Amino acid sequence: MASPYEIRADYDARTIVVYQAYAPAIADAALRAGRFVEPFSFGRMTWIKPSFLWLMHRSNWARKSGQERVLAVRIxxxxxxxxxxxxxxxxxxxxAVARAAVHxxxxxxxSARGAALNHYSIQVGIGRRLIRTFADEWVVGLTDLTPQVRKAAALLRSGQPAKARRLFPAERVYPLPPTLANLRTPS
Structure with a gap:
């Protein structure tokens, strides 16, 4: 039986896509620069999520204040x-949590409608000690998904979930190396 704690993501041989929602000023500056720059905060933890639908739930399909822009961050x-x-x-x-570089x-x-499912999605908080490494070394591309998100949300609201799903990124189980297998179950 599959673990309910599997990481599902859009990935290829070299990269994985994580999602973040930002205020327009942060997203615009990052997209112009092709990387995170101010007003992105390098002094606080940033949370990355490989689950598109979990971020849609969190950002209310890019309608929450300060989360109006959705970026696919390829790292x-x-x-x-x-x-x-x-x-x-x-x-x-x-x-231990207070000392950790990553949470x-x-x-x-x-689900697309926001209902809780019977499996879990991982959220990863990159702390201040690693934020520059994340932004300057790990990030290899930024894509603005906001138009796609707005279109999918409109399709869901108009009762067209099959058409909306066609706009969702393809996600599959991410193969964790054996050294990271302990992440599959929360402490």
Missing amino acids: TREGWEEALSRAVPTTADPT VQWDPER
Whole structure:
């Protein structure tokens, strides 16, 4: 039986796509520069999510204030796995969590309509000590998905879920190296 704690993502041999939602000023500056630049905050944790639908739930399909723009952030698999290797579950001892360079938590995956599903989606918080490495070394591309997100949301609202699903990125189970297998179950 498959674990309910599998990472599902859009990935290829070299990279993985994670999603983030930002205010227009942050997204516009990043897209113009082709990388994260101010007003992106390099002084606080940034959360990355390989699940498109979980981010749609979190950002209310790019309608929440400060989350009106959805970016697909393509990062190296090496960087992704480096982050996971440094991760401490948010449910761990508070002292360990406070010292961790990366936080990880599992939340119920979401359907296109936002209903909680019976498997979980990973969220990875990149802390201040690694944020520059994430932005300058791991990120290899940024794509604005906002028009696609708005179109999919309109299709869902108009009762056309099959057409909306065609706009969702393809995600499949990400093959974790054996050294990271402990991430499949939260502490």
